[in-house]
Amino acid sequence: MKRMHRSNDTKFVVTDNRWIGKNTMMMMVEGPTDEFSAPGQFVNIAIPGFTLRRPISVCDIEGDTLTIVYDVVGHGTEALSKMVPGDLLDILPALGNGFDMSRCGERPVLLGGGVGCPPIYSLAKNMIAADILPTVVLGFNSDDRMIMIEQFENLDIPFYVATVDGSYGTKGYVTDVIRQEALNPDCFYACGPLPMLRALCSQLDIPGQVSLEARMACGFGVCMCCSLETKNGPKRICKDGPVFDKENLIWK
Amino acid sequence: MEVKENRVSAPDLSVSLSGVRLKNPVIPASGCFGYGYGMTEYYDINVLGSISFKGTTLHPRFGNPLPRVAECVSGLINSVGLQNPGIDEVVSVELPKMREAFHGPIIANISGFSVDEYRECCRRIEGEEQVAIIELNVSCPNVHGGGMSFGTCPDSVAEVVRAVKEVTTLPVYVKLSPNVTDIVSIARAAEDAGADGLCLINTLLGMRIDLKTRKPVVANVMGGFSGQAVFPVALRMVYQVSQACGIPVIGCGGVTTAEDVLEMMMAGARAVEVGTANLINPWACRDIIDSLPEAMARYGIESLASLHD
Numbered sequence: 001m002k003r004m005h006r007s008n009d010t011k012f013v014v015t016d017n018r019w020i021g022k023n024t025m026m027m028m029v030e031g032p033t034d035e036f037s038a039p040g041q042f043v044n045i046a047i048p049g050f051t052l053r054r055p056i057s058v059c060d061i062e063g064d065t066l067t068i069v070y071d072v073v074g075h076g077t078e079a080l081s082k083m084v085p086g087d088l089l090d091i092l093p094a095l096g097n098g099f100d101m102s103r104c105g106e107r108p109v110l111l112g113g114g115v116g117c118p119p120i121y122s123l124a125k126n127m128i129a130a131d132i133l134p135t136v137v138l139g140f141n142s143d144d145r146m147i148m149i150e151q152f153e154n155l156d157i158p159f160y161v162a163t164v165d166g167s168y169g170t171k172g173y174v175t176d177v178i179r180q181e182a183l184n185p186d187c188f189y190a191c192g193p194l195p196m197l198r199a200l201c202s203q204l205d206i207p208g209q210v211s212l213e214a215r216m217a218c219g220f221g222v223c224m225c226c227s228l229e230t231k232n233g234p235k236r237i238c239k240d241g242p243v244f245d246k247e248n249l250i251w252k
Numbered sequence: 253m254e255v256k257e258n259r260v261s262a263p264d265l266s267v268s269l270s271g272v273r274l275k276n277p278v279i280p281a282s283g284c285f286g287y288g289y290g291m292t293e294y295y296d297i298n299v300l301g302s303i304s305f306k307g308t309t310l311h312p313r314f315g316n317p318l319p320r321v322a323e324c325v326s327g328l329i330n331s332v333g334l335q336n337p338g339i340d341e342v343v344s345v346e347l348p349k350m351r352e353a354f355h356g357p358i359i360a361n362i363s364g365f366s367v368d369e370y371r372e373c374c375r376r377i378e379g380e381e382q383v384a385i386i387e388l389n390v391s392c393p394n395v396h397g398g399g400m401s402f403g404t405c406p407d408s409v410a411e412v413v414r415a416v417k418e419v420t421t422l423p424v425y426v427k428l429s430p431n432v433t434d435i436v437s438i439a440r441a442a443e444d445a446g447a448d449g450l451c452l453i454n455t456l457l458g459m460r461i462d463l464k465t466r467k468p469v470v471a472n473v474m475g476g477f478s479g480q481a482v483f484p485v486a487l488r489m490v491y492q493v494s495q496a497c498g499i500p501v502i503g504c505g506g507v508t509t510a511e512d513v514l515e516m517m518m519a520g521a522r523a524v525e526v527g528t529a530n531l532i533n534p535w536a537c538r539d540i541i542d543s544l545p546e547a548m549a550r551y552g553i554e555s556l557a558s559l560h561d
Contacts, residue, residue: 005294008535051479051532052323076323092534215319217328218531220293222286224306224335225321227314234314234335239290 006032011088015065017081021147024115025081026059026069029089033061038098039122040191040211040243043068044219046090050076053092055219055238057191057211059118059148060125066093069118069147095219096242099123099209104132105186111174111200113139113192117148119211120191124155133157135185137177139196143168158183175199201246208246212237263548264555265541267301267523269500270423270448272357272384274301274523277513277556278541281504281527282307282361282387282427283332285537287346289353294534297354299541304359304525305342305350307389308377310369312338322460322469327479327506328528329458331472334363334392339373347380357384361427364402365395367415375419386422388412391429391454391476403429403454406441413445423448425502430482430489431457439493450493451502451525453486479528482506487519494520510540510547517559 012031020026036058043066044053054076060067072081083089101123108127112120117138127134135158140146142165152159160177161169170177174196178185190200191211201208214226214237221239228235230248235241265276280288282304288297297303315335322329337346339362350358360383364370374386390403390412402408409426416424426442428435430453439450455476460469468474486505494501503521507513508529516524529536553559 004292005534007295008533008539046532050323051326051328052321053532215321217321217330218534220534221290222284223321223330223531224283224315224332225330226318227320227332227335228318229314 005035005092005094008090012066012091014083014087014089015085017083017085020069022144023071023073024069024147025072026067027080027083028065028067029091030064031066031091031093033064033066033093035094036061037094038100039126040098040119041094041096042219042242044092044095044216045080047076047079049079052076052217053219054080055095055213055216057119057242059121061122069115071115092219096238097240099189099211099243101127101130101132103187103207105207107184107186108132108134109178109183109185109188110134110136111139111188111190111192111196112136113174113190113196114141114145115147116190116192116196116211120189121148121151123189124152124157128155128157135183136160137162137174137183139163139174139192140168141165173199175203178204198251201249201251209243210246210249211242212244213242263545263553264557265544267556269385269425269502269523272423274357276301276541276544277517277521277523278537278544279304279359279502279523279525280530280537281525282359282389284527284530287350289349291534292353295538298356299538300354300356301523302357302359302384303350303354304361304387305346306336307334307361307363308336308339308342308373309334309363309365310339310372312336312341317471319470320472320475322475324458324460324477324479325481327477327481328531329460329470329475329477330455331470331475333472339376343376343380347383351382356382358382359385359387359425361387361389363389363392364412365392367396367411370412371415371419374416378420378422384422385425385449386416386420387425387427387451388416389427389454391427391431401429401431403438404432406437409438410441410445413442413447417446425449425451427454427504428452428489428493429454430485430505435489436492436496439497443497443499447499449500449502449522450497451504452493453482453489453505456482456485478506480506480508483508483512487515490516490521491519507540508536510543513540513544514547514551514553517556520560522560
């Protein structure tokens, strides 16, 4: 059985919070990270003055430092962007299932789109540590929206970028990279906007795991606000996901 | 009274609902705690007085399209739409798992879109171990009554209560909707029809619009508003109904702290349900129970039951 989550007395300390893109920030917090069990899990962050926590996927874990990357899209994330080192955050860690690396093939391709790239970084790092050699393909709308390029390059694995407007890398989508570079993967892992995930699931005839998102209230499986109809019945994106097998998804 | 050695005697937190003894008045509200067992990752749920499980209908329901939640100041709007696996699966799959994790009295929250549906659900849960109280959610639309919610009409509330009382031996509590002109008349109708108790309030009908898209935030346009913001409204209604009715009232609506529990009980509630607070702080109910003794001491309350003497 899963270990019990630590009590709410535990707080995380902000150690860094900076812009890494036009609309995107990277935040590092220090606190207990031992509850995490898989890349692709997320945290749910309480932001002072706001009722709902903000669910944000985990980009990296190094010792007791947790890195998250988030787009500033509304008042909540705007408030989060103003946090400074030393600020304390009430964070529910280690939520959701995460990616399953145990069912990885020989030639995995990892695909990230926009602010869906951060969990792909964590997954790539974990695969490398497990002696799996992944290929990473990231997609962005344009070069001014790109994030984490240097971090991915530093992983020293096959790495490609696509931009919709062709301002950097391959012109088009991540699926165009797979075709043009003849990557020939035998499984895929993806996180990004729904149209990208839909395209991958319909175009790649190989097993895949995709990470989904939804507006959530609790983030730990009791409110049913993020339910998804799957081939195995209704599932909660926060608790049964956010990662789902391609085979179980129903695309409408 | 028994006083344990080397310990200050703990105040008496126990309460009774129609003869069902709860070791404390704190009950996670329906829809905010699932069937309980999922929350054992956070704390031992056996500290709870009871648990009101996720509202159950006769047939499985997926519920409303997403998004189902909208943030508000000191609260939130939800329009889950009674997603549940249906009464048979609740009885055969969810209840056994719930009983494994929780050993106290269980409140079965039952919903229906017709009088027959309420009756059939109650019939199928009758005799299930640990199920101690039936809680009727009368906020769903009545398909035979032009889609108007059962809870907005004294006659339909009475009809549901009478129908359910025919098939169950358990105490029947009616969870009242606040979206009515006169909550007291609905409460009295429930009492006159034989209800053993009342629970109030359910969520307030609310709405948010996204300024960027100019469209409602929740897909179902409107939803139920809950959270700390509704506490004064809930407290007022608990007070009015407690004054007017002789059956026990469970107070519900925005309860977040031990002080809120005491305030609800001073307004007349015999026990208290905690809803939205669980979604923000998974330890909310445990925290409230832990801080009740200190809060009681601060206000000179020796036992919760004494608040109603």
